[in-house]
Amino acid sequence: MVVTDLQLAWNAATQLHDGERVFVGIGAPAIAAMIARRSHAPCISMLFESGVDCADPQRVPASTGSHEVASGAALHGSMLDAFSQLQSGRIDVGVLSAAQVDPAGNLNSTVIGSYEQPRVRLPGSGGAHDIAALARRVLVVMPHDPRRLVDQVDFVTCRGWDAARLRRVGGVLRRGPVAMTTERGLFTLQGAELTLSAVTAGGSASWALEGLSWVGESEVRELPPLPSDAHTRFDFDAPEGSR
């Protein structure tokens, strides 16, 4: 795995806690959960929208319905089983990525440009909107890319923070996107904005904010560093044919 990708997944993994029930998207979110399960959160439960529950992928999965996700899982349910848990408030954290995110935590995976005449038409929400709306909290995982960490997303696929967000839905508090990690740091929701609050071990706030118009706290702490054996402990074989 590319070092940047490992750092990105590790930073996200530090925000997952042992025993949590995690609804996982594909890519860095899945790798983050797999890393957490092999380090500080061995009892984490991984649920995928395909219906695979208590998953324990040994290789990086290409899709939520892939053999890598299904192999070794405790339960092969249905998509209805998965989303039912989410809606009834049983999922502690949803881990998502997107094409664009803004400081309010809005996510865009629909279009770049206008909806009617997009510059780039993206694949769409999938389960992202559902996860963002219904998980008890949401962790956003994004590469540090100023083209993607924008001032305002072109289209709100997943609503971020707003005054109505911190609300009890069906008796369960749904806090929305309370945190975002990049390979350079951690942003947490301060008031109405995702704000840099921690940096990758050895990094600086200016580096973690480089090229962004986002803001940081006056003092930022360091995230836990990659374990010294990370490259072997987290050595998931890449799926065949992957880039």
Add this chain to the structure above:
Amino acid sequence: MTAGPSGSSKVVPLRDAVTSALGPGDTVFLGGFGHCIPFAAASEIIRSGVSGLTVCKTGADIVLDLLVAAGVVDEIIVGWFGNPGIGSSHVIRRAMEDDGLRLSESTNFGLLLRLHAAELGVPYLPTRTLVGSDLRDRAHHVVQVNCPFTDEELSAVAALVPDVAIVHAQRADATGNVQMWGVVGDTLTGARAATRVLCTVEEIVPESRVRSAPELTALPAHRVDTVTAVPGGARPSYVDGHYERDAGAYELFQAGSRDASWVADLVAGIREGQEVTRWW
């Protein structure tokens, strides 16, 4: 004493299954979710000449690209479209920009519940998703309602009844009891929502084999219209217990489908009767 056979055979050639199940303008649900993608059935749909279809699916696979490229689809109702784990769909983007393909998009759960409403036989279902967002504003068949018991605000999604569901599974008996294991995603919700079910399987097995393992039965015979043995019918996707996903095929499709003429050649080959596997 074992019971006798419980129905007449529903085993038919795939061509006959398609022509009997699908009519012009039908709404078709595509089964499979990473697993058991019905590529062979989709190829036969292309060969049949049926057109004007509306295709619905929560998270689509490139099988949708093939149908769209063949020009048999007027509208797609999806939560997500693309090449899973690889990237966006060149084919569908071109069809939307240049060929008037209509898109009705929602979220996976929102669309799943539309199908589940149909499965339940009710005109809508309430849900807590599809609240706030530009996506919600543009989602079709969603309205805001207040719970008649608690008065809380909910979304209501209208039932979506596909005319036909296309399903690929591991096995079935000749009467139409379909057994499926592994990842199912939205497959069975969509199949149970549909008016007709067309099923391809890796093998037809004796009814006694099905009845000795009823826990594997996903669709009972009375809900299935046709079954056809099509070994390899989900290639290049995977079928648990039979074959693995061919990741290279998906990568090759992603690269090749940037070129509309590459896709047109592929579709022409399918129409001429070549196996869908031709592209790799």
